[in-house]
Amino acid sequence: MMKNLIAVLTVVFAIIVIWYGAAFMMNKQWTLDQAERAGTTVTTSEVFKDTMAQERPQLPAPHQVISEIWKTTVEKKITSKRSLIYHAGITLSSTSLGFLMGSLLGITLAISIVHSRAMDLSVMPWIIASQTIPILAVAPMIIVVLNAVGISGLVPKAMISMYLSFFPVAVGMVKGLRAPDTMQLDLMKTYRASAWQTLIKLRLPSSMPYLFTSLKIAMAASLVGAIIGELPTGAVAGLGARLLAGSYYGQTIQIWSALISAAVLAAVLVMLIGVLQNITLKRMGMLR
């Protein structure tokens, strides 16, 4: 445990050092240009100080991002349009709905693929093909088409999350539902078990390790989908909207704080599934 902590902290420390170095290198040209225009000379230490505190740096320094996150989370009311928690909440709601729909769709597809050879042969290639279409190109179409039939708000964004998240679940669960070996399937056959009984009593429990692994990937994909879904909606609200607004106005600090919030959100969500995975598999005796 202690060893792990030291390793993690070392990596974090290294990243921060590199980040500061990069911020200095990338921002110093602007400082030098400013000084030249004003006809003054600056010392290296002055340049360094300036690169750490620019308003629109090429790359904001870590402490700038942290203080921006602090200002827009702790010091803002959650209901404020400038609160990152407010925006994260909006993204979280479409992520969750999309994740739920995607997982259900993925599991349903996997069950039908495992039970029907026709489905296996006909649907599987389409599932794979669906993921080769760049979602960035499809997302605006989904939003526009759904808007035309009167569906707007949460659902279209969740649909994009679903589009990205059903795939890992479908592929993982096909493998998981096929995990029982011939002997275990033969045993069910000697009992004259129906396909449904075999599914409930053998295939589904056996697939649990695969399910949780694919749910983790699906969760991360859902978040990406939700953020992409927020881009063409006119950038009203959500972490994606913050990213877009930030890039419109050259607010790099805002972009980076939205990015880091998204990363933290993804980490927390995936960790939650990890905890659920540990509890479930331990109780099922599959983690020994």
Add this chain to the structure above:
Amino acid sequence: MSENSVIHAEKLNLVFQTNDGSVHALKDIDLTINKGDFVSFIGPSGCGKTTFLRVIADLEQPTGGTITVNGMTPQQAREARAYGYVFQASGLYPWRTIAGNIKLPLEIMGYSKEEQDKRVEQVLELVELGSFGKKYPWQLSGGMQQRASIARALSFDADILLMDEPFGALDEIVRDHLNEQLLALWARTEKTIGFVTHSIPEAVYLSTKIVVMSPRPGRIADVIESPLPKERPLEIRDSKEFLEVAARVRDGLRAGHLDD
């Protein structure tokens, strides 16, 4: 075909089609197993002993000849849940307790809750695992796990028990003990048992009838009716009759190999 014949095979053939051509797994098998028999199938790998057991269980389809189980086709017999099958590995579900594992076939076959509990208790006593119902498979030794899987096969009303090298993965000492228990269990339940093994002492010790098989093509080399009494203490393995039967099994196995 006599009145009390349970399994009856006539000119049974099974040819597998593989990428390297066809494999004659079973050739002209004629065999009758009577009610209450303990029949062992012994032979080197590839002799078709497991395949024959799987044909009885309707897990493989013969390509020629006839076979009846309880007077029905194997498929009808399987659908009537005529037999319990024990595999080489116990195949217990790690997510179920021992009792839960034994309930599995009972749940599938639609027994009532009270009946399930009653039967679980009965069969656990039968395999001497009375106090282990609430334990999980990983908490039991390999031998105990295999006993639990036998209990699972006994839990429903099938009067045939088919066992495919059930003790093959266990060490000699555990195996001796389980063999003794299996004989006691057979005496008490009066089931008909088909038992695949590659151990000569195991086959001779357990069986009333020993079917010696040889490979390529898989066929019966010899059928030996055991002269040993039904009561068999472990010491019987040093008796003259036992050694004679074992010698005859060995001869049968050797004859099969001479063709190679």
